[in-house]
Amino acid sequence: MPPWPGLGRRLWWLALAAPLLAGLDRAPLTPLGQGPRLLDDQLVQTFFQLRGARPAPADPVILAIDADSLELGELLAPGERQASPLWRQMGPWPWTRALQARLAAHVLEQGAARVLFNIEFSQPSRFGPADDRAFAATLAPWRERVHLAAVYAVQEEGGLVQSRLRLPIHPLGAPGLTTLLQSPRGVVEAVPGQDWIQARLGDFPPPLPRPMAFLVRPAAPPPAPMGLDFPGPAGTMPRVPAWKLLEAPPSTWRGRTVLIGVTAPGLGDLQETPFGPMAGTEIQAVALANVLQGRGLGRLPLAGDGLLLLGWGALAGLQLRRPASAGGTLRLALALAGAVLLAGWAAWAGAWMRLPLAALLLAPVAGGGVRAVGQGLAESRERAYLHQVLSRRVSPTLLRDILRSPGPLWNQAVGSRARCAVLFSDLVGFTPLSAVLEPAELFALLNRYFEAMAGAVLEQEGLLDKFIGDAVMAEFGVPRSRGDAEEARSAVRAALAMQERLEALNLELAAAGTPPLRHGIGLHFGEVIAGNLGSSQRLEFTVVGASVNVTSRLEGLTRLFPEHPILVSGDLLALLPGELEVLPLGSHRIKGWPVPLEVYALQGLRPGEAAPG
Incomplete structure (x- = not known):
């Protein structure tokens, strides 16, 4: 008989103690602390999802340079744009600094307490010195109440890791550090504390910039990072689109902090949060609201x-x-x-x-x-x-x-690692159309679209993960896999079928006098964690991980290449050598991904390959 009793008594105490020791590894600096740290992040995300969204605070207000503000040429007729001096100057990004200064000056004239720019001004304007002079002259009356962004970046050059602090060139109010800390899973979770600032920026000449969120109070940041308490998903924080600035009443701005920044998804400033992707400007607004309300998440020393x-x-x-x-x-x-x-x-x-x-x-x-x-x-x-x-x-x-066993057996369900193809599709420019449709028409249109997209996925034996607004997420290879190449091939066929069915749907919409729909599709192959996620009342089988985030970012890149609605990653293309007609679009740096991602526009299947069903 093996000596289990004596050995078991020692082993279970060691098993009890090991996670407790790992809990002290906050960085985490060792493999022992990485597992608990990842689980901590997942638990916090689950807490946010279980609590759900709550009413957003009134302060701050985002003056959003959103997709509509960047596409006024498509939204408004030429005559309508001439009706407003601001509309005449708005268009594709970047805007002149003179225009950005006019936005800030307007809200300050209406009684805003301060204005913070979540836009980098570390280099002279590409529109010339006159643009910089106009920016400084316009904001001179409110010099101390206007704060610009300071950007900290770490770059590797020639095998050396270099830290850079890019400060604004305009001498206005104290600059605000835009850095936000991320969890090991790439989820934004905290504003840096004083200890982090001294450790990372201590070698730079003083005075060191404070985090942007702490510019709204005179006291210095606390030593430890301040965890972010997100009130809800993207769109929760109060905002006014830049192109509707003049329509907002003075009470919108009076006494409030105004954060000016880009929120258009097509510009790529999306970061992962417990509620899903969110523009960096809105995350900064969340941090500001936490400081103003004293609601930041803290930790014990x-x-x-x-x-x-x-x-x-x-x-x-x-x-x-x-x-x-x-x-x-x-x-x-x-x-x-x-x-x-x-x-x-x-x-x-x-x-x-x-x-x-x-x-x-x-x-x-x-x-x-x-x-x-x-x-x-x-x-x-x-x-x-x-x-x-x-x-x-x-x-x-x-x-x-x-x-017979006297009691029931208990099992704790956990996720498992898997490799699969992830497909992410999202309608482009659907917001303006939804604003003019009646609710019944909007739901009918979305249901027709989802019916066509779902059929393309299911026919290729994919898993329809979820519908998020007007987006579709699907996987090929979970919970069972037919092999990496076959799952990647099925994902490609499904994407091509989705594009064909959208074209057929657009013909029907044109006959009914409804504007056509356009979508972007991202395809990536990589490792995910698949399993049941939720609470004891509701479980949902889904996948999480960096590969899901990469696919979402890949779909977002279709805004930069409107002529190419389907983009695939080099990882997926490598599984199907010689099978796909693609157009290389170069390397793109994706948030949350350590190396630049090779991106290709999918043209179709090479002759001899089976066509999509």
Whole structure:
């Protein structure tokens, strides 16, 4: 008989202690801390999703350089544009600095407390020195109330990593550092604290810029990062499109902080948040609102985390020693994990405090699981011995009753890594059309579109993951895979079929007098985490990971190449050598992806390949 009892008693204590030690690795600097850190991020994202959106604060207000403001030439007739001096100057990005200064001057004249630009002005204007002079002259009356962006960047040149701090060239109010900290999963989570600023910017000449969010209060930033409390998904924060500036009443701006920045998705400034992709300007607005309201998410100091983890480890260990059966140990471990989740939710939602939940959660699960395995092996040996002793003395039915497990089996569902093709499709320019359609017409049109797109995916045995507004997300290769090449081929066929069906739908819409639809499709192949996500009341099978974000960014690049509605990554193209007709579009740096991504426009299948169904 193996010496399990003595060994098991030591192993389960080690299993209990390992997550607690990992919880102290905040960076994380070692592999031991990476797993809990990733789980912490997922738990926080789940908390946001369970809470859902809440009313947005009134301050700050975003003066948004949105897609409509950049496409006035398509939205308004030439005569309509001439009716407004601002409209005449608006068009594709970039705008003149003189125009941007006029936007800021207008809201300041209407009583805005301050204006912050989430736009970099570290180089002279491409429109010439006169443009810079006009910018400075227009904003001179409010010199101390206008703040420009300071940008910190890390670049690798010749094998050397160089840090650069790009400050604005215009001497207005104190510049604001636009850097926001991301989790290991690439989700924006915090504003840097004073410790981060000293560590990263300490070698630059003083005075060092404060984070933009902390320009609204005189006190210095706290030493630790301030976690962001997002009120909801993209579009939650109050905003006024730049092209509607003159329509907003003075009360819109009076006494408020105004953040001017680009929100148009086509310019690529989208970052991942717990509620999905969001423009960097809106994330800065969230940070400003957190500071103004004092709602930023905090953390205990490292010593506080240490005391919390030590105390919880001792309490959980004493409790887990009590059950005499494997089932009882598992049930208690799960109960302790549930208590951790409730306490974490209460601290997060009620006290705006983020606890090291992953370590607190994994400790009883790991320790209880190892102890339950040891108890289960011992019980199995006991049942075998009991069966040997009683098999000749009692009836088979009674023996089965004796040996039957006294309690239910518990399983914790977790995600699993998989490789698959991810497809992301989104309608382009649908917002103006939706604004003029009646709700019944809008829903009918979207349902016709989704019916056509869904059929193309399902016919190629893809998984329809979700519909997000007017976007479609699908995967090929989960939960079962037919091989990487076959799944990539199916994704390509589905994308081509979606484009063909959109063209057919547009013919029907043209006959009915409805403007045609246009969409962009991104295709990428990579690793994801697939599994059930949600709460005990609702579970949804989905995939998460960097590959999903890359596919979304790839679809967003179709705004830069309107003549190419389907873009594929080099990773997917490499799985189908010689099978696709593509047009190289060069390398593009994608947010959240460590290296530039090779992008190709999909033209079709080469002759001899099966056509899409």
